[in-house]
Amino acid sequence: MSQGITGPVNYRCPQCLFRAVDYDLLYDKEQEEYYCRRCNWEGNESEILGYYMVYKSQYKDRLKRYTVEQIEAKDEE
Numbered sequence: 362m363s364q365g366i367t368g369p370v371n372y373r374c375p376q377c378l379f380r381a382v383d384y385d386l387l388y389d390k391e392q393e394e395y396y397c398r399r400c401n402w403e404g405n406e407s408e409i410l411g412y413y414m415v416y417k418s419q420y421k422d423r424l425k426r427y428t429v430e431q432i433e434a435k436d437e438e
Contacts, residue, residue: 375412376402 374397377384386395386402386409396403 372409374402375409376400378416
């Protein structure tokens with residue numbers, strides 16, 4: 362692989378992000394893809410955005426406040 366150059370947008374490695382590690386991806390102009398030096402993940406922009414959607418779905422209700430009654434009702438279902 363050629364020397365890493367940061368891409369036009371500063372993306373984080375999706376695989377490292379799932380493991381709670383915040384590591385920037387590097388961009389390879391010859392192969393037109395991003396890669397991570399830490400875990401050897403490689404992929405294009407659409408793959409990165411797909412992983413980000415999965416990551417965001419884990420935290421979709423993070424800002425929603427639940428009452429005790431709502432939690433108990435969910436447990437009974």
